[in-house]
Amino acid sequence: MKEEGRAKGAMKKRAVDDRYSQWKSLVPILYDWLANHNLVWPSLSCRWGPQLEQATYKTRHRLYLSEQTDGSVPNTLVIANCEVVKPRVAAAEHISQFNEEARSPFIKKFKTIIHPGEVNRIRELPQDNKIVATHTDSPEVLIWDVEAQPNRNTGSGATESRPDLILTGHKDNAEYALSMCPSEPLVLSGGKDKTVVLWSIQDHISSLAAEPGSSKSPGSGGAGAKSASKVGGSSNKLPESPSVGPRNIFEGHENTVEDVQFCPSSVHEFCSVGDDSSLILWDARTGSTPVVKVQKAHNADIHCVDWNPHDANLILTGSADSKVHMFDRRNILSAGFGTPVHKFEGHTASVLCVQWSPHKSSVFGSSAEDGILNIWDYEQVGKKQDSAGLKLPNAPPGLFFRHAGHRDKVVDFHWNASDPWTLVSVSDDCDSTGGGGTLQIWRMIDLIYRPQDEVLAELDKFKSQIQGPEST
Numbered sequence: 001m002k003e004e005g006r007a008k009g010a011m012k013k014r015a016v017d018d019r020y021s022q023w024k025s026l027v028p029i030l031y032d033w034l035a036n037h038n039l040v041w042p043s044l045s046c047r048w049g050p051q052l053e054q055a056t057y058k059t060r061h062r063l064y065l066s067e068q069t070d071g072s073v074p075n076t077l078v079i080a081n082c083e084v085v086k087p088r089v090a091a092a093e094h095i096s097q098f099n100e101e102a103r104s105p106f107i108k109k110f111k112t113i114i115h116p117g118e119v120n121r122i123r124e125l126p127q128d129n130k131i132v133a134t135h136t137d138s139p140e141v142l143i144w145d146v147e148a149q150p151n152r153n154t155g156s157g158a159t160e161s162r163p164d165l166i167l168t169g170h171k172d173n174a175e176y177a178l179s180m181c182p183s184e185p186l187v188l189s190g191g192k193d194k195t196v197v198l199w200s201i202q203d204h205i206s207s208l209a210a211e212p213g214s215s216k217s218p219g220s221g222g223a224g225a226k227s228a229s230k231v232g233g234s235s236n237k238l239p240e241s242p243s244v245g246p247r248n249i250f251e252g253h254e255n256t257v258e259d260v261q262f263c264p265s266s267v268h269e270f271c272s273v274g275d276d277s278s279l280i281l282w283d284a285r286t287g288s289t290p291v292v293k294v295q296k297a298h299n300a301d302i303h304c305v306d307w308n309p310h311d312a313n314l315i316l317t318g319s320a321d322s323k324v325h326m327f328d329r330r331n332i333l334s335a336g337f338g339t340p341v342h343k344f345e346g347h348t349a350s351v352l353c354v355q356w357s358p359h360k361s362s363v364f365g366s367s368a369e370d371g372i373l374n375i376w377d378y379e380q381v382g383k384k385q386d387s388a389g390l391k392l393p394n395a396p397p398g399l400f401f402r403h404a405g406h407r408d409k410v411v412d413f414h415w416n417a418s419d420p421w422t423l424v425s426v427s428d429d430c431d432s433t434g435g436g437g438t439l440q441i442w443r444m445i446d447l448i449y450r451p452q453d454e455v456l457a458e459l460d461k462f463k464s465q466i467q468g469p470e471s472t
Helices: 002-030 092-096 202-207 452-461 463-467
Strands: 031-039 047-054 058-067 076-085 107-114 121-125 128-135 141-145 165-167 178-180 186-190 195-200 226-230 237-244 248-251 257-262 269-274 279-283 292-294 302-307 314-319 324-328 342-344 351-356 363-368 373-377 399-403 410-415 422-428 437-444
Touching: 002 031, 002 092, 031 076, 031 092, 047 121, 047 128, 058 121, 058 128, 076 437, 121 178, 128 178, 141 186, 178 257, 186 257, 186 269, 195 257, 195 269, 269 302, 314 351, 314 363, 351 410, 363 410, 399 437
Parallel strands: 165 237, 257 302, 302 351
Antiparallel strands: 031 437, 047 058, 058 076, 076 107, 121 128, 128 141, 141 165, 178 186, 186 195, 195 248, 226 237, 257 269, 269 279, 279 292, 302 314, 314 324, 324 342, 351 363, 363 373, 373 399, 410 422, 422 437
């Protein structure tokens, strides 16, 4: 049995290496920009912070990451600065010249926060994206003002950073499900206690960078702020920080809640998915029970959900069954029966993250344990493949780009809201390389996503240069 397992592992590694080699050879053709950054420790979450600067040929952004260590050094929340080259600036030779074992010169650590426990999720507050929330291996949600937090040295004897606010309310660990409201400072979380918890941090936004030891500002969600010195249910001790209780707790799942998401057009509506295979829609105005519950949204655990920021009727779910389902909430009956508008089948392992593009309403990405990040356009479903040769042959309906630059599970990715078609993605490479992770910032070449007639017209301009002068 051991020999059989070893042989399977070797075959899988060979397949991954072959796929990666093929992808690397196509990088100068497929990408307008690519930065590859080798991580000492894997990051389970990656998020864009604010854009800091615009120069002639590049922009500078904050980037939020984590370091998921083996315990020999502290777990950290990392604030990095990264430079992104603007479209059509980088030469193909430059894009192809990267070393997957090296750190990218375009990504530099700016600040380190020593995090109490692992950082499983990072989410930024849309109204003030220097405020971030983190999920760890505990029932609490931690809130950080990353600009005000002191930079910490992770050397021996280093003490944990003090969260600016602790959100309490879960009765068991809440490790992954985390969302921030687009229009108000509301935070949503789900956990192993099968509940979805909602907080308001309205009263704390102005005082998050208060001096250490301060526990002022009562919460607007019922429980007043109080001092918290320990994370319940975890061996990690937290420094003293103000805390706030929930505005409401919502019950309806029968197993761990894996992901939550606010409706982009309402502060009252949100959705959640979990290990009970259900998708639940909630409305805080109608109480703490589901508005509608799709019992079998997938045939396995559901890991992720996202709500379309351009069309509040469309919701994506990603599952351990390797599929992405798109639901139209107008088709979900109050009895809880609803079939997906479409099933996107382009992964071969559990889907870990789905996210709509902030720039085009029909485009979204999905990443999975198969090491692939797929970019889809649901408007292309049912349309004939174009003849420009830019689409993947034999591709599933709607799939128009496959990012194969990671060699292990792609645990998170994030579209850049201020730099269209630019994404950051992270993979946990522990299974394939024995440790570490990979961070990539990339933008596909615009010939892939622009309208076909535009692309052909542009290529036509260069026809004479490609063919050379006509013989007389």
